[in-house]
Amino acid sequence: MIKRHPEPLLWMLFSAGGVLSGMLMPILVLLFGVAFPLGWLAAPSYEQILAVIGNPLTRLALFGLCVLSLFHWAHRFRHTLYDGLQIKHLNEVIALLSYGAAVVGSVMAAYLLWQVS
Amino acid sequence: MGGSHVYSDYHPRWLRRKLSTYWWLEKRAYVAFILREGSCMFVAWFVVYLLLLVNSVVGGPGSYARFLEWSATPWVLTLNIVSFLFIVYHAITFFVAAPQAMVVHIGHWRVPGVLVLAGHYVAWAAASVFVSWLLLGA
Numbered sequence: 294m295i296k297r298h299p300e301p302l303l304w305m306l307f308s309a310g311g312v313l314s315g316m317l318m319p320i321l322v323l324l325f326g327v328a329f330p331l332g333w334l335a336a337p338s339y340e341q342i343l344a345v346i347g348n349p350l351t352r353l354a355l356f357g358l359c360v361l362s363l364f365h366w367a368h369r370f371r372h373t374l375y376d377g378l379q380i381k382h383l384n385e386v387i388a389l390l391s392y393g394a395a396v397v398g399s400v401m402a403a404y405l406l407w408q409v410s
Numbered sequence: 411m412g413g414s415h416v417y418s419d420y421h422p423r424w425l426r427r428k429l430s431t432y433w434w435l436e437k438r439a440y441v442a443f444i445l446r447e448g449s450c451m452f453v454a455w456f457v458v459y460l461l462l463l464v465n466s467v468v469g470g471p472g473s474y475a476r477f478l479e480w481s482a483t484p485w486v487l488t489l490n491i492v493s494f495l496f497i498v499y500h501a502i503t504f505f506v507a508a509p510q511a512m513v514v515h516i517g518h519w520r521v522p523g524v525l526v527l528a529g530h531y532v533a534w535a536a537a538s539v540f541v542s543w544l545l546l547g548a
Contacts (some may be wrong), residue, residue, distance in 0.1 A: 300434065310453075310501075310512065311504040312504065312508075314453050314501070315500065315501035315502075315504045316501075316533060316534050316537040318497045318501070319498050319501055319538065319543060320538035320542060321456070321460070322456055322494045324542070324546075325459070325490075326490025326491070327487075327491055327494055327507050329476070329478065330482035330490070331486050334480075334546065336478050339475075341545075342441075342545075343467060345544055346464060346467050355446065355464070357504070358457075362453050364458055366451070368455040368458075369447055369450040370450060370451070370454075373444070373447040373448070376442060377447070378431060378448075381532065382451065400455075401461060402451075402461055403462045405461055406464060408468045409467060409468055
């Protein structure tokens with residue numbers, strides 16, 4: 294019997310999350326996190342942002358971005374804790390907490406994006 | 411695994427050297443590595459921030475305005491400026507590694523790594539322009 298190991302799947306999620314967050318996050322942080330608060334650019338009005346987020350394609354893209362980025366984080370965080378702090382004996386606990394957090398975050402993202410109308 | 415292990419017959423002393431918890435401060439390359447790995451924390455923070463934004467939009471015009479105000483408070487602004495730097499570093503380091511992870515073939519021709527990397531940068535630029543247009547243009 295072939296024992297299936299989850300690592301390749303987790304690596305795929307990690308990789309996809311790295312690419313997607315790399316493509317989309319810098320501009321989003323720059324706009325919402327820096328340019329709008331500092332007044333360099335005018336933030337979208339409520340009607341504009343509602344129209345953008347209300348579009349099902351935007352919500353699908355945001356959902357993908359959130360889920361993949363969270364699994365990207367979970368994978369990297371888990372491995373960094375192993376290597377950086379050398380706490381391999383806490384393997385299962387760390388994996389459970391990091392991927393668990395990613396699952397919880399994904400469910401919350403789905404719930405919130407579902408609420409937009 | 412250090413000095414607590416005493417040699418006895420049939421129980422040889424551990425050969426592995428105990429590594430300091432701060433091993434990654436020893437060399438610049440190690441620091442770069444840990445910064446790259448650490449950058450994922452800012453990716454996670456930004457997911458939280460995005461979800462707070464969506465939540466505020468769900469809450470109506472008042473809560474969206476409060477979200478924008480909250481974003482301008484010093485600690486959130488500082489956190490987001492630092493996040494921006496780390497997220498850009500995160501993106502670049504990830505794209506630079508892409509040619510090693512992705513072997514692209516067109517027919518029998520293997521696409522050189524430089525082109526794979528260039529493709530990522532072009533897509534990154536296009537995505538940034540598109541998002542800006544979506545949020546600022548219409």
